Amino acid sequence: YPLKPLICSADLAGLKAASEQYDRAENSTQP
Secondary structure: OOOOOOHHHHHHHHHHHHHHHHHHHHHHHOO
16 A cells, blocks of 8 residues: 555545645646
């Protein structure tokens, strides 16, 4: 296992939130 299975759900939630915020920033920046 290169990654610990424990971090899976927590990191996934954080990554999803971060990507959503990034998408919003990109959408609001571009017309």
